[in-house]
Amino acid sequence: MAEKIAVLGAGSWGSTLANMLVENGHSVMLWARNQKQVDQLNQDHINPDYMKTLVYSDKLVATTDMKAAVTGANVILIVIPTKGLRQVADQLDKILGELEQQPLIIHATKGLEQNTYKRPSEMLAEEIAPAHRSAIVVLSGPSHAEDVAIKDMTAVTAACEDLEKAKKVQKLFSNSYFRVYTNDDVIGAEFGAALKNIIAIGAGALQGLGYHDNARAALITRGLAEIRRLGVAFGANPMTFIGLSGVGDLVVTATSKNSRNWRAGYQLGQGQKLDDVIKNMGMVIEGVYTTKAAYELSRKRQVKMPITESLYEVLYHGKDIKDAISQLMSRDLTSEIE
Numbered sequence: 001m002a003e004k005i006a007v008l009g010a011g012s013w014g015s016t017l018a019n020m021l022v023e024n025g026h027s028v029m030l031w032a033r034n035q036k037q038v039d040q041l042n043q044d045h046i047n048p049d050y051m052k053t054l055v056y057s058d059k060l061v062a063t064t065d066m067k068a069a070v071t072g073a074n075v076i077l078i079v080i081p082t083k084g085l086r087q088v089a090d091q092l093d094k095i096l097g098e099l100e101q102q103p104l105i106i107h108a109t110k111g112l113e114q115n116t117y118k119r120p121s122e123m124l125a126e127e128i129a130p131a132h133r134s135a136i137v138v139l140s141g142p143s144h145a146e147d148v149a150i151k152d153m154t155a156v157t158a159a160c161e162d163l164e165k166a167k168k169v170q171k172l173f174s175n176s177y178f179r180v181y182t183n184d185d186v187i188g189a190e191f192g193a194a195l196k197n198i199i200a201i202g203a204g205a206l207q208g209l210g211y212h213d214n215a216r217a218a219l220i221t222r223g224l225a226e227i228r229r230l231g232v233a234f235g236a237n238p239m240t241f242i243g244l245s246g247v248g249d250l251v252v253t254a255t256s257k258n259s260r261n262w263r264a265g266y267q268l269g270q271g272q273k274l275d276d277v278i279k280n281m282g283m284v285i286e287g288v289y290t291t292k293a294a295y296e297l298s299r300k301r302q303v304k305m306p307i308t309e310s311l312y313e314v315l316y317h318g319k320d321i322k323d324a325i326s327q328l329m330s331r332d333l334t335s336e337i338e
């Protein structure tokens with residue numbers, strides 16, 4: 001059934017998903033805060049700062065007016081970087097209060113909030129009153145916007161404690177090249193999504209330094225071990241980490257030049273300064289911020305995350321990456337299963 005959907009956030013992922021939802025037959029309004037970007041989307045059907053090659057459907061309507069975007073929408077998809085999520089959710093809550101609407105909220109944000117260490121769905125639940133939403137569903141998994149834009153085959157997860165709501169999202173998004181699975185483990189889906197970005201930066205850095213396949217496989221596997229440890233400490237189902245929002249997303253992000261996190265790591269490995277890497281990317285590198293949040297959280301919870309800790313030292317205290325790697329490799333020998 002065709003739905004009226006509002007998409008908040010017109011960066012690489014928000015604009016690509018909005019376009020896909022239009023092509024799936026839904027009526028979609030895309031909200032962005034930048035008037036020039038909105039004009040380019042409406043008049044020329046392009047979004048050049050984010051998706052250079054995608055020509056958007058002429059049925060996709062963009063606006064800078066959030067109220068216009070969400071009025072009458074049964075479904076609201078939020079695709080804002082973690083840093084801006086709470087502010088956008090607060091703005092949305094006020095509008096939904098005026099409109100007396102109770103839409104299904106979906107988010108595709110991958111990160112943890114600085115200082116509070118909250119997951120995106122926790123931030124949304126705090127900012128959007130229960131009377132203003134029917135449920136919050138997480139859309140996560142291995143899904144570079146660049147591949148979805150060219151209709152390459154993609155499989156992701158819709159996670160919600162209420163599986164009926166996850167199934168609704170599954171139907172809204174699925175098509176011949178985009179396949180959605182369901183999961184009731186929101187905690188696992190969100191920890192997997194956030195923490196894989198840390199390991200992707202590490203994988204990029206290894207390649208930038210000239211390491212090869214064995215090193216990358218070791219990092220991905222041991223990275224998954226620490227992602228699982230932290231997630232399980234917060235109640236995640238360990239099985240989620242061998243699924244799409246776990247190992248699936250980790251593999252795509254830690255092996256792809258399309259990944260902003262991998263590219264950032266590669267540039268760091270090649271000797272560039274973090275500030276320059278962030279400035280030149282022009283898109284969000286969530287893993288830089290998630291590394292700090294995850295490191296602090298792991299200390300509070302006393303969960304061992306040696307790779308995250310090493311990357312934190314590199315990103316926030318200027319530690320040399322080669323020294324960080326040699327310290328990681330010379331730790332006490334231990335069992336793989338712990």
Ligand SMILES: NC(=O)c1ccc[n+]([C@@H]2O[C@H](COP(=O)([O-])OP(=O)(O)OC[C@H]3O[C@@H](n4cnc5c(N)ncnc54)[C@H](O)[C@@H]3O)[C@@H](O)[C@H]2O)c1
Binds near residue numbers: 080109110
């Ligand atoms: N790009 C992908 O392939 C991809 C895939 C899956 C998930 N994600 C996740 O989706 C989220 C967004 O990523 P992206 O790649 O689209 O980022 P992006 O950097 O391409 O775009 C972010 C967009 O959000 C807007 N924005 C930021 N703060 C805002 C605020 N306070 N108010 C209004 N708009 C704001 C920016 O103007 C920009 O349009 C991230 O958490 C990312 O991890 C991205």
Ligand SMILES: O=P(O)(O)OC[C@H](O)CO
Binds near residue numbers: 142252260286
């Ligand atoms: O480009 P990245 O590194 O932000 O990753 C994007 C998605 O999370 C991949 O699933």
